[in-house]
Amino acid sequence: MQHRYGHDTSAFVVSLLLLALLSGSEASMNLFMGEDEVRRLLGFDAELYYIRDGFVNHCAISFNLSVSTETNSLLLTWNAREMVNYHLAFHVDRPLAMKPPTVNISSSGQVPRALSVFKVSMRCTGQVDGEVSVLMKLSLTIESRNRTVLTFPRRKHCYRTLHAREIIAASSDVDANTASSSTRVFYISVGVCCAAIVLVALLLAALHVRGARSPDSSSLFDSESTQGLSQPSTQTTQCLRADTPNNAAPVSAYPSLKIERNELKPLLLADAQRRVRDIALSRDRVTLHQVLQEGTFGRIYHGTLVDERDPTLKKEVFVKTVTEHASEAQVVLMLTESCKLRGLHHRNLLPVCAVCVDDCTRPLVLLPYMCWGNLKLFLRQCKMTEANNPQSLSQQELVSIAVQVACGMSYLTKREVVHQDLAARNCVIDGSLAVRITDTALARDLFPMDYHCLGDNVNRPVRWMALESLLHNSFSSASDVWAFGVTLWELMTLGQTPYADVDPFEMAAYLKDGYRIPQPCNCPDELFAVMACCWALDPDERPKFQQLVQCLTEFHAALLAYV
Structure with missing residues (x-):
């Protein structure tokens, strides 16, 4: 759902007030967009409720719905079982760009008892280009005693109707002038091309003659083949992929990647070891x-770390390492990805705390221990447990987990860190349901079904990636927001695989056509609305993590108060 998410505490207070008023008078009111209207505006097969049986969806109300230039009307469905009086009013910030909205019902009256549809017309004036902010204010009065006002923000894109005609007229004048001189331009172009070809030929001939006369050319290649690392710069350009960011294919590529020139591996491994030297410790303390x-080449152990000053003190840790079959490229991959969150301090992050590199072929990466371990495995275990099992999760607890993940990601955004692989598999949880986001080291190996290679020898979390990441390999905080929406879906389904029936090679086309994963069973409309906003095609239309934290925190508080 392509909305710009905006929400504040006052909106939540207003919604609670309306809830109390409606419930107190036993008035059960509904206000929503029908399935056909949601499909027309947002591309989803679902109904979007603003008020359902007297309960206010404050998240949906505060969503700033974007209305395209071609869309001139919105259809809303409503009814009330008891007497509810209403008054409709509109405010437009740019009246020169858009006319005041109109409705096909009276501006005030009683909410109908039967389900009825009314239309809000939003038409541009055609005089000014720009974006128009529209506020629809709905005042509800119950039994002439209590009055509550709800505000629905909308954004309308308007353009001048004569603008396109002016462009067409200008282009036709240019075409006329161009046609009159087309013959002259053609001959000039041919002459320039011939001159360029002659120059290139002369340059290549000169280079060829110079190379043939060079006395050291043959001995140079011989020295490279026999001296190994004596010419590292030349060999580096031959083995690293040019299409990989920062030319770091041996670090970020698919784990099965083999480096053809073995003599380059010590250089890459030494560089990775230097990055963790200040947190290195002795192997005998672990x-x-x-x-x-x-996995195939990686393992995670439950371990203990002896305190350096007091050998009697020990603390539990996660220990990530590789098997004896792992290549040095895979060792470098683990060390490099383990440093992704290094130096960051937040209660919802789990950065590496120490590294042991005594054995350079099997280094140990240490992280603080969380007793219930990997979040994805924990969710799946909860799905299989009995209802009275201590590990079964309530909806409030799932939302609490989502709030913690959003808090951790909000901190990363402030530090200008892009995670690029946010998912339940890259989070851990302890017995008090405290959740922390981890790095991506060994994730491809331990969860191979979550990663796919699309023909470029790079394994990616295709089902968690935003469209711009799939198409252009573009990652940002907005693409992390998309992945958070999928992670929230994982929470509400207790670890199911998103888009399980979609071919990974078809994911980009699937998303571009407007399709998304469906609303999970027993998932409140408010939560699914949050997910849907995270999956807006335009990155600018997705909510920020700070807004997600606020929305989910208030929803969690409402669950504790009313559920």
Whole structure:
């Protein structure tokens, strides 16, 4: 759903007041957009409720719906079982660009008892270009005693109707002038092309003669083949991929990638080791216990770390490492990705705390221990448990987890850090349901079904990626917001795989056509509305993490108060 999300505490207070008024008088009112209207405006097969049986969807009300130039009307459906008086008013910030909205019902009266549809017309004047902010104010009065005003923000894009004609007229004049001199331009172009070809040929011939006369050219190649690292710069350009960001293919590429020139591996590994030297510790301080997760070349252990000053003190840690079959490229991959959150301090982040590189082929990466481990595995375990099991999760607890993830991501955004792989598999949880976001080290190996290679030898979390990331490999805080929406969907489905029936190669086309994962069972409309806003095609239309924190926090408080 393509909205710019905006919300404040006052809107929530207003919605609670309306809820109290409606419930107190036993008035059950509904106000929503029908399925056909939502599909027309937003591309989703769902109904969007603003008020349902007297309960106000304050998140939906505060969404700033964007109305395209071609859309001149909005259809709303409503009814009330008891007597509810209403008054409609509109405010437009740019009257020169858009006429005041009109409705096909009276501006005041009683909300009908039967389901009825009314139309709000929003037409541009055609005189001014720009974006218009429209506020629809709905005043509701119950039994002539209590009055509450709800404000619905909308944005309308307007353009001058004569603007396109002026462009067409100007282009036709240019075409006429161009046609009169087309022959002359053609001959000039041919002459320039011939001159350029001659110059290039002369340049290539000169280079060829110079290379043939060079006395050291043959000995140079011989020295490179025999001396190994004596010419590192030349060999580096031969083995690193040019289409990989920062030319770092051995670090970020698919784990099965093989480096053809083995002599370059020590350079890459040494660089990764230098990055963690200040947090390195001795191997004899670490004890490995049971294996918590294991992949093809990576493992996560439950371990203990002995305090440096007092050997009697020990603390539990996660220990990430590789197997004896791992290549040095995979070792570099683990060390590099483990440093992604290094130096960041927040209660909802889990950065690396220490590294052991005594054995350079099997380094150990240490992180603080969280007793219930990986969030995705924990959610799936909860899905299989009995209803009275201590590990079963309530809706309030799931929303609390979502709030914590949003808080961690909000901190990363403030520090200008883009995670690029936010998902339940990259979070951990403890016994008090405290959640922390982790780095992506070993994620591709431990959760291979969540990553797909689309033909470029790079494994990516395709089902969690925004459209601009799939098409242009563009990552930002807005693409992290998209991934957060999918993570929220994972929470509400207890670890199900999103877009499970969609071919990874078809994901970009699927998203571009407006399709999204459906609303989970038992998921409140408010939460699904938040998810849908995260999946707006335009990155600028997605909410910010700070807004998501505020919305989810208030929704969690409402759940605790009324559920």
